[in-house]
Amino acid sequence: MDFFFSLFMSGLTKGSIYALIALGYTMVYGIIALINFAHGEIYMIGAFIALIFTMHLSAPPVSMTGWTLLLTVAAIAAIYSGMYGWTVEKIAYQPLRGASRLAPLISAIGMSIFLQNYVQLVQTSNFLVFPDLIPQIELPLSWAKTLNRTNFIILIFTALSMATLTFFIKFTRMGMAMRAVAQDPTMAQLSGINLDRVISVTFIIGSVLAALGGLLIGCSIRQIDFYIGFLAGMKAFTAAVLGGIGSIPGAVIGALILGFAESFAAGYISSSYKDMVAFIILIIILTFRPGGIMGTTQTQKV
Amino acid sequence: MATLWISFLAYPLVVLRINTNTKSLDPQWSRLPILAASVFVITIIWRFLLKRRSYLRLTKAVNEASGLSVPKATWLTTVAKSRYRRKLLVVLLVIVAIIPFVSTPYTVNIMTTALIYITLGLGLNVVVGVSGLLNLGYVAFYAIGAYTYALLGYYFGLSFWICLPLGALFSTILGFLLGLPIIRLSGDYLAIVTLSFGEITRLVLTNLGFTRGPRGITNIKPPSFFGLNLNGAPKAFLVEHFGLHPVMDLNRLFIYFIILAVVVLTIICVYRLENSRLGRAWLALREDEIACQAMGINRTRAKLMAFALGSTWAGLAGVVFASQITFINPSSFSFMGSIMILSIVVLGGMDSIPGVIIGAAVLILLPEQLRFFSNYRMLIFGALMVTMMVFRPGGLIQSVREVYIHQASDSPPEPRPVVATPSTMDQEILND
Numbered sequence: 001m002d003f004f005f006s007l008f009m010s011g012l013t014k015g016s017i018y019a020l021i022a023l024g025y026t027m028v029y030g031i032i033a034l035i036n037f038a039h040g041e042i043y044m045i046g047a048f049i050a051l052i053f054t055m056h057l058s059a060p061p062v063s064m065t066g067w068t069l070l071l072t073v074a075a076i077a078a079i080y081s082g083m084y085g086w087t088v089e090k091i092a093y094q095p096l097r098g099a100s101r102l103a104p105l106i107s108a109i110g111m112s113i114f115l116q117n118y119v120q121l122v123q124t125s126n127f128l129v130f131p132d133l134i135p136q137i138e139l140p141l142s143w144a145k146t147l148n149r150t151n152f153i154i155l156i157f158t159a160l161s162m163a164t165l166t167f168f169i170k171f172t173r174m175g176m177a178m179r180a181v182a183q184d185p186t187m188a189q190l191s192g193i194n195l196d197r198v199i200s201v202t203f204i205i206g207s208v209l210a211a212l213g214g215l216l217i218g219c220s221i222r223q224i225d226f227y228i229g230f231l232a233g234m235k236a237f238t239a240a241v242l243g244g245i246g247s248i249p250g251a252v253i254g255a256l257i258l259g260f261a262e263s264f265a266a267g268y269i270s271s272s273y274k275d276m277v278a279f280i281i282l283i284i285i286l287t288f289r290p291g292g293i294m295g296t297t298q299t300q301k302v
Numbered sequence: 303m304a305t306l307w308i309s310f311l312a313y314p315l316v317v318l319r320i321n322t323n324t325k326s327l328d329p330q331w332s333r334l335p336i337l338a339a340s341v342f343v344i345t346i347i348w349r350f351l352l353k354r355r356s357y358l359r360l361t362k363a364v365n366e367a368s369g370l371s372v373p374k375a376t377w378l379t380t381v382a383k384s385r386y387r388r389k390l391l392v393v394l395l396v397i398v399a400i401i402p403f404v405s406t407p408y409t410v411n412i413m414t415t416a417l418i419y420i421t422l423g424l425g426l427n428v429v430v431g432v433s434g435l436l437n438l439g440y441v442a443f444y445a446i447g448a449y450t451y452a453l454l455g456y457y458f459g460l461s462f463w464i465c466l467p468l469g470a471l472f473s474t475i476l477g478f479l480l481g482l483p484i485i486r487l488s489g490d491y492l493a494i495v496t497l498s499f500g501e502i503t504r505l506v507l508t509n510l511g512f513t514r515g516p517r518g519i520t521n522i523k524p525p526s527f528f529g530l531n532l533n534g535a536p537k538a539f540l541v542e543h544f545g546l547h548p549v550m551d552l553n554r555l556f557i558y559f560i561i562l563a564v565v566v567l568t569i570i571c572v573y574r575l576e577n578s579r580l581g582r583a584w585l586a587l588r589e590d591e592i593a594c595q596a597m598g599i600n601r602t603r604a605k606l607m608a609f610a611l612g613s614t615w616a617g618l619a620g621v622v623f624a625s626q627i628t629f630i631n632p633s634s635f636s637f638m639g640s641i642m643i644l645s646i647v648v649l650g651g652m653d654s655i656p657g658v659i660i661g662a663a664v665l666i667l668l669p670e671q672l673r674f675f676s677n678y679r680m681l682i683f684g685a686l687m688v689t690m691m692v693f694r695p696g697g698l699i700q701s702v703r704e705v706y707i708h709q710a711s712d713s714p715p716e717p718r719p720v721v722a723t724p725s726t727m728d729q730e731i732l733n734d
Contacts, residue, residue: 092692103648105648106690110690112684113680114685114687116680117684238497241494245490272505275501276505276509280498282494283483283498286494290487290491
């Protein structure tokens with residue numbers, strides 16, 4: 001039973017990190033129907049920025065520790081990634097608005113290749129050790145058996161970001177504008193919504209969440225390199241589709257399913273098959289529910 | 303402004319380099335001015351091109367609105383669509399056939415790769431370009447072809463010539479079987495399922511025992527030329543009389559010509575297919591599914607055919623690839639491969655055969671040319687992809703829809719041949 005619970009917890013942790021990245025995919029897709037391949041790279045850049053500033057801030061002139069360090073680094077990584085997301089959108093996607101559907105996709109792939117190689121060139125292609133940023137906290141003894149402090153912090157962080165995001169989408173003017181654009185871009189523009197601004201905000205929010213994901217995965221896996229964005233991006237994208245792309249709760253559910261599937265497959269079958277199980281689940285679910293779990297299948301009209 | 307912004311963005315990554323040995327930050331201030339200068343130049347060029355683009359669009363729109371001139375195609379499109387295109391293709395073919403006799407083995411190898419990718423691109427074009435089904439796992443079918451030859455050769459000693467059709471057949475069957483459950487998925491869901499299928503194939507190949515896992519299969523035999531040792535007497539003859547490079551491996555040369563033949567065959571087949579009843583059905587399905595079904599086109603059947611026929615070419619290319627490279631392992635067939643082939647199709651111009659050829663040539667040969675920039679080549683490659691899409695989103699060669707003119711319904715009054723007009727018929731009857 002202990003084995004089961006530890007697998008459960010690792011699945012939950014992994015799933016919540018996937019959820020953070022998947023939200024970026026699903027929000028961008030919901031608004032401009034683009035698979036943003038460069039999103040995984042933004043997550044990787046988030047992790048790198050976090051690492052660099054950790055080193056910067058924990059060194060003598062500033063020497064922060066504990067919570068201050070973690071929160072400052074998270075904030076800086078989030079802000080920087082948000083800016084990167086915004087810039088990428090302005091350079092690679094905005095000039096392509098109104099082009100055919102595949103053109104922005106290829107542009108996104110190009111951007112992804114560019115960012116990967118950019119980080120590899122200016123930093124390094126080796127694995128980098130990520131410092132343990134999670135402050136020492138005392139967990140109640142009954143939890144500590146299955147839940148270590150890293151997982152605990154990851155869950156708290158994720159839950160907080162989800163709650164903030166939900167609040168933002170549901171109750172602010174910008175959130176309302178985003179929902180309107182997702183439903184019908186033309187109509188939203190006619191009723192006075194600035195489409196460009198909504199899209200920029202979407203990219204920024206997605207990138208901020210991805211950066212948090214990058215920071216947290218760094219804390220939990222403890223090593224990063226320039227290539228981590230690719231696989232994580234693909235998994236998160238799978239999660240987003242699994243839940244029904246364009247739907248925010250769907251992305252979270254899809255990501256959790258994916259996390260559990262991977263963790264249980266690694267525990268009970270074999271770790272070399274864990275990726276396969278995730279993909280097979282995806283194919284099965286899409287065969288029976290072509291719109292994803294939370295997705296709606298739209299009826300086409302002439 | 304933009305320069306300042308980008309420099310600010312890039313500052314932590316570029317300037318503060320992490321030193322893995324001392325685990326500390328290694329400030330590299332000298333990089334900052336270089337970065338700022340290059341960003342400044344690039345921004346100015348980018349701005350200029352964007353201005354020019356919007357100006358061109360505006361003039362085009364004005365011209366179209368006032369009916370002054372027909373939209374002008376670019377020279378590439380014009381050349382590709384002119385009436386000399388067949389002759390042009392033949393000339394191109396002759397040039398490509400002569401190349402190995404006047405160049406180095408290295409060039410031949412690169413060219414073989416480019417030709418393999420042309421085949422792949424043309425195959426994927428049937429699925430993505432013509433039928434509009436986004437397939438992100440195309441490399442799986444390529445892997446099936448390659449592994450067919452490698453495994454059958456390894457365990458049963460089957461020859462290249464038997465495996466070539468077998469590889470194509472297996473890929474087609476697999477494409478058909480995969481197509482069955484997923485063909486009703488729409489757009490991006492199809493994309494992600496094909497993507498996962500590609501990954502599953504790679505993982506299966508990595509984990510199964512008889513595929514020898516990540517170690518892959520080595521010593522794949524080159525194709526036999528009627529049981530002749532090509533590197534013996536024939537080579538001496540060619541070196542002496544045709545100016546062949548003396549270190550050229552004739553087996554490689556043979557593979558080069560095989561893949562050239564495959565490409566020619568593919569071009570002919572794909573061209574015929576596109577203009578067939580089925581091809582027109584694909585085009586129509588891509589544009590409007592509901593209208594198609596109303597016209598009595600079997601949607602599922604047409605899409606399945608596209609999926610299966612597209613995979614056939616990947617199988618063929620895979621077999622040739624295995625024989626060219628003589629060593630394959632699952633990592634030769636990663637997701638990046640699918641992306642590469644898709645980029646060829648989109649960059650060259652969707653639904654356009656010359657476009658795919660040029661796209662493959664550019665994407666495979668360009669990184670080789672960029673070796674001059676060594677480390678920076680993939681960086682430049684990615685940037686070029688973005689630039690291409692921003693300034694020519696339709697690809698290098700935009701496709702022009704084939705116009706079918708029904709002979710009898712030509713509206714302008716022309717002097718018709720007298721035979722079939724009702725009046726003459728009446729007269730004939732009268733005369734009788």
